[in-house]
Amino acid sequence: xxxHKLFISYYHKDEEYRDKFEELFGDLFINKSVKLGDxxxxxxxxxxxxxxxxxxxxxxxxxxxxVGKNTYCRKHVDWEISAGLxxxxxxxxxxxxxxxxxxxxxxxEVNVPERLVDNLKSGYAxxxxxxxxxxxMVGLIDKAFQKKSKMKKNKVNSREQMKNDRCx
Numbered sequence: 001x002x003x004h005k006l007f008i009s010y011y012h013k014d015e016e017y018r019d020k021f022e023e024l025f026g027d028l029f030i031n032k033s034v035k036l037g038d039x040x041x042x043x044x045x046x047x048x049x050x051x052x053x054x055x056x057x058x059x060x061x062x063x064x065x066x067v068g069k070n071t072y073c074r075k076h077v078d079w080e081i082s083a084g085l086x087x088x089x090x091x092x093x094x095x096x097x098x099x100x101x102x103x104x105x106x107x108x109e110v111n112v113p114e115r116l117v118d119n120l121k122s123g124y125a126x127x128x129x130x131x132x133x134x135x136x137m138v139g140l141i142d143k144a145f146q147k148k149s150k151m152k153k154n155k156v157n158s159r160e161q162m163k164n165d166r167c168x
Contacts, residue, residue, distance in 0.1 A: 004141055007060035007089065008033040009080040014068040017096050017130065021066070025137050032060040034080075049161075052076075053083040062090040062144045065116055067127070068098045072113045073166030081115045085157040090144030091116070091125035102129055118156040124148075 006029045010018045015036060022031060034056050039048055057063070063084035071077055084091060093116050101107035107127050109117050119125035124147065128140055148155075 002142070002145075003028065003030055004061045004145055005030040005032050005059055006141065007057050007063045007080065007084060008066065009063055009077050009084075010066035011068055011071045011074045011077060012036055014066050014071065014096060014098070017066050017068070020132075021064075024132055025134065028134065028138060029141065032056050045163075048076075049079050049083070052080060053086065057083040057089065058087055060084060060087065060089045062092065062141055062148075064141070064144075065091070065093045065113065066096055066130075067093045067101075067112055067116070068096045069100065069111060070167050071099075072111045074113075075162040075165050077113055078115055078162040081113060082157055082159075082161055085115075085119070085155055088148060088152070088155075090141075090146075090148035091119055092140055092144045093120070093125065093127040094130050095127060096130050101127070115157070115159055118159060119154075122151075122154040122156045124151045124154040124156065 008018055008021060034052060039051060063081060065081060095102045100111060116125060120127055131137060
């Protein structure tokens, strides 16, 4: 089994799921994620974007977006997805139990990060429900990794990056 380098993008209010993800699957991948407190919020926006892109995401093979009820409105999540796409990472979303699309056949575009939606529509990314099953997670990550090469032309990253958070 290949040990992929993952960047986990999440809204800090969903940190318990990021921690749970690492607890359940941490031995299966190399973690490239930013942790709370890693980056000083007082730094300039452009510097933070560059730091995330160059120091954390540059060699990630897959970006996993933990999609909670307010993830869609967070600028840092948008920047992280954009940086992952710029660096040719695979992209998947995991709908958390707090999300309205969790355990439903179809997802609502209204509260999913827009850049993720663009790539769901194009076929480059996929959205799944949160799972704690190791075999399932390995399969989802492998699928995203393989898809990034096969679906490269479908990657969509033309949307302007968010400048501000849209909710709290």
